[in-house]
Amino acid sequence: MNKNKESSEIVQWSYDFIQSFYLNNNESRTEREMQYTHYISPFSDKYYSPLNPFLIFGGADPEQLLKKDTWLLRDGLIPLSFFFKEASLDLLAGSRKFLVHKDFWFLVPPTWQKNVLFYDVSAKKNYGKGSVPEKMVLMGIANDTMADPEEFVTSIKDLASNFTAKEIEKIQIMAYFPNKRSDLWGKWQDENIFKYAKSIFENLKMDIHFPEWDVLKSTMDYQNTLYYEVNSGVIVKDTATQHMFLSRGAGLLKCSDANEKGFKLIKTLSLSLYHDVNIFEFDFQKLKAVSNPLESDLLPYYKKIIEKGTSPRLISEGWEKWYGSYVKKYYKNQGLI
């Protein structure tokens, strides 16, 4: 063995263990909280980035949030609403930065604004009119409590409108809509997977493969593939599935730059050879929320449901009442959905 220290490399992987250790630490989470991440898997699965991606609804332990100066909150509308309503600004804020998906800029209360930046995820390759992929992976959340059937159909129609029928015929489409959550959310009849599937067949084509998750997960090369996720972001917005497909070469659907008013790009960070996360500042003076979803007095009720659990049927009915009557209208008025 050459004893010259200059030419020697010591390899120790314990450093790598420490780097992502915070992602391992589930000890403070309750069984109920952990169930939530499980029930919405694989969308809620963990991934690593230097921005410390984190799901509050998977166990918002304030002490854990003190461990890092930056957190990228992967959560969707409801958990973010709870977070900004109930998290202790005095305890958590300071110089700490929380990155929130830019679709949810209006959820950030004035007291939190100086501690919040916004993000979105972009692919280096995008598909749409004039740029047709060879393959397409279609994924999404399809049950009546976590997704709106009307929105689902609209989303599929939007996707189809980017391609001609002839083009769609040539694309190899693989779809995966995990639908095993009925034990938590309601009976299987409530989930009604058939109506979701019907809209896919009607608007795209009949020849669609439904591979198992293990097959999709173990494929390493998704170049020339469009990844399309039907997810309005009620529970989780920044999904591990999107990162997985994009990091293996998949692209996204081209989208217009509407609703960009008020955002200023301050940094782009590569998360793989094929996709980035963009970080924005938002000028709250330019665009102000017309109403405050956090004022909903139903929020504590929903928090109770999520934390304690109750009869599944109640969740569905209540959810529709709240989501349908309040936040959804707000979204529509804003032109965000």
Next chain:
Amino acid sequence: MKLLVIRSAAESKWGSCKVISPNLHELYRGLSASYQIEWVDLPEDLMKHELGSQQSCVSALVKKIAESRPDRLVFVDHLPPPPTVLAYLSLQMNLKKLPPLVFHIYGDFTYFSREWIYLNDVLSGHPMTFIAASLSQQKMVSGFLNQPLGISKLCFPVNSSEYFFNKEERKKYRNENAIGENDVVVLYSGRISLQKNVDVLIREFLKFKHPVKKTHLWIVGAFDDIGADFLGCESYPGYMFSKIQMQLEDLTEEERQRIKFFGIKKKEELRKIKAASDLFASFSLYHDEDYGMSPAEALSTGLKSLLTDWGGYSSFANMQSWQCDLVEVNIDEYGFALSMNKFQEMLLSICQTPDPDEIRGERAKAFLREFSIEGNIKNLQDILDKKPEAFSGFNWLLEQYGNSLSQNWSRSKLNKFLSPKSKSFYFDVYKNYISKLSQDKNNE
């Protein structure tokens, strides 16, 4: 001789096995006419199939064995795991009535430690042959047996119609990628994974300075997040990319420009990339590095190579017929120590004396004579013709390995038992992966 060869019905999801399996199948098809081969395709996930299908493929296999009366039952692929197939067979027949068994051993052998241990009870004394792809793997598996008998060595062969040296391809690919005639390209191809130590390669590459020659580092392959799960260090998706990205952030623009990531490339382009390069380097310490298909393919294009003296990589060392040297590896009290002098020396020598195309072509041919499909048909025949040894059973070391691996379900703790350091269980098992250490042992 009648062979009943069990193979996987689907293409492996494991990158190297996508190449290894078809090449091994081709090798069997190349056997002389005195070998009659019948193939049986089994689903990768045998358990799921048996539970979910009305037609049992295990029953069909039992029937096939009874009808064909083969002289050897060969397990050629890594999936479905051979011990799992045998466990299912044991529910329907007495395994002692099987013909002699032949297993091609892959890197995932240790993952199935507990399943292999099960065979101790049901197959003790049965004639069996294990075929390891390298000397190191042969030694490691020998270390798991009560008596180190019945283990042969046969490489995972390279398909010489897919990998060879073509000087026109070299010239064209270099031109297309703006590589100057005097520039030197260092290549790594394979998974970009924690234990592959691509970060070490980048560091070493940047240390090299030459007054005249411009050097480039090409990295081909997908980032993965396998981590080092045997020691409980399971990294999350995105971790490896971020780790390398952080390393690149500290570099100057000029340094960054010289390092290129290609992502996944198809075989044909990979051959051109290998032809266009001047040195293949891999400092992998992957715990299942039983062979090294990527270096084998690089050497098939006559590419000079520098590899760690680790696992199957050591089998390629040869500085006469072709050019493959080894970086010394040691396991000390702090972990692995790699002696990196050779990298700097080899790169300097390439800068000073570039290879003429003719010599490179000769090297490629010499390597393929030993490592191609056609070059190994006779070796396989010799193994099959040899009288199989009675299985002596696996020893405590494999049982211990299996038990230790099964404790890794919790991600929040490192497994000290399987941590790379001297005087540890890890050392007892993996010293066989370092040719210098295992030679010393043999000399004692």
